[in-house]
Amino acid sequence: xxxxxxxxxxxxxxxxxxxxxxxxxxxxxxxxxxxxxxxxxxxxxxxxxxxxxxxxxxxxxxxxxxxxxxxxxxxxxxxxxxxxxxxxxxxxxxxxxxxxxxxxxxxxxxxxxxxxxxxxxxxxxxxxxxx
Numbered sequence: 001x002x003x004x005x006x007x008x009x010x011x012x013x014x015x016x017x018x019x020x021x022x023x024x025x026x027x028x029x030x031x032x033x034x035x036x037x038x039x040x041x042x043x044x045x046x047x048x049x050x051x052x053x054x055x056x057x058x059x060x061x062x063x064x065x066x067x068x069x070x071x072x073x074x075x076x077x078x079x080x081x082x083x084x085x086x087x088x089x090x091x092x093x094x095x096x097x098x099x100x101x102x103x104x105x106x107x108x109x110x111x112x113x114x115x116x117x118x119x120x121x122x123x124x125x126x127x128x129x130x131x
Contacts, residue, residue, distance in 0.1 A: 012039040014105050017050075022079055024071035028055040028063050030098065032079075036105050037087060042118060043129065044092030049080045050099065057100040058113045065115060072096040072117040076126035084121070094119045094126065 017032035024030050036048040053071075055063040063071075075096050084090060097116045103109040119126040 046093040047091040048095040053098040
């Protein structure tokens with residue numbers, strides 16, 4: 001992609017993912033749901049990469065938060081970081097989220113299990129930021 005798709009001052013923009021499986025260290029099944037651009041985050045504008053990970057479900061899931069946290073760090077470094085240049089200016093933060101089901105961005109879903117981690121980008125590295 002040669003032209004950035006980021007458009008300032010238009011609010012969050014949801015770009016659908018391809019639903020492809022993404023390999024993570026735990027071996028759990030993770031699929032790319034979407035990327036949300038121009039969304040406010042705790043440290044300014046954030047780019048959110050959202051994934052479906054059924055194994056994190058609170059009822060019957062086999063992946064706990066600590067395992068999922070390692071997967072999210074891997075997703076930031078190896079999936080999100082390489083895609084940022086095609087999405088426009090580097091955001092203040094990258095937020096990686098895992099959900100056990102497809103939850104529309106910005107909607108409450110108390111029945112869903114969701115994990116989030118935030119990262120600052122320094123050079124070619126994702127640096128974990130505590131929420």
